[in-house]
Amino acid sequence: MDDCETCDSAGVPGIGTLPWDIGATTEALIRRVDSGRMRELRHDVPLEDMIALLESDLKYTIVSFVECLDCGRVLFWGLCIRGNPILRHADRTEIDRRRWSEVPPRRRWARS
Ligand SMILES: [Zn+2]
Known part of the structure; x- marks a missing residue:
């Protein structure tokens, strides 16, 4: 990514072949939302819930x-059960073009 301190510092590199540290990058995004530097536009689940859903293995991509x-x-932040996490800039139109799939009922995966 380029030329934006807020975006560039959001992605925390992972270990080995993992491009991004899933927990640390999610946490970095949450901190930016909490401090008003970013805002969640649309998602399968809120940033706070992404890892719990990922670990449940109930949804292939989040x-x-x-x-x-x-x-x-x-920014597009995407987690996948059997793939690498993806962090990249996205065109706004991608949000509407995306085929959003159903999220399993929260009680089946939420931590609390
Ligand atoms: Zn930025």
Whole structure:
């Protein structure tokens, strides 16, 4: 990514072949939302719930689109049961074009 301190520092590199540290990057995004530097636009589940859902193995991909309020671009944060996490900038139109799939009932995967 490029030229935006807020976006560039959100992705925390993973260990070995993992491009991003899932927990630390999710946490970094949450901190930016909490501090008003980013805002969640649309998602399968809120950032706070992504890892619990991932660990349940109930949904193959879990996606969140987050807007950076510093540079105005949209970040795509995507987790996948059997693939690498993806963090990248996305075109806004991708949000509506995406085939959103159903999220399993919260009681089946939520931690609390
Ligand atoms: Zn940015």
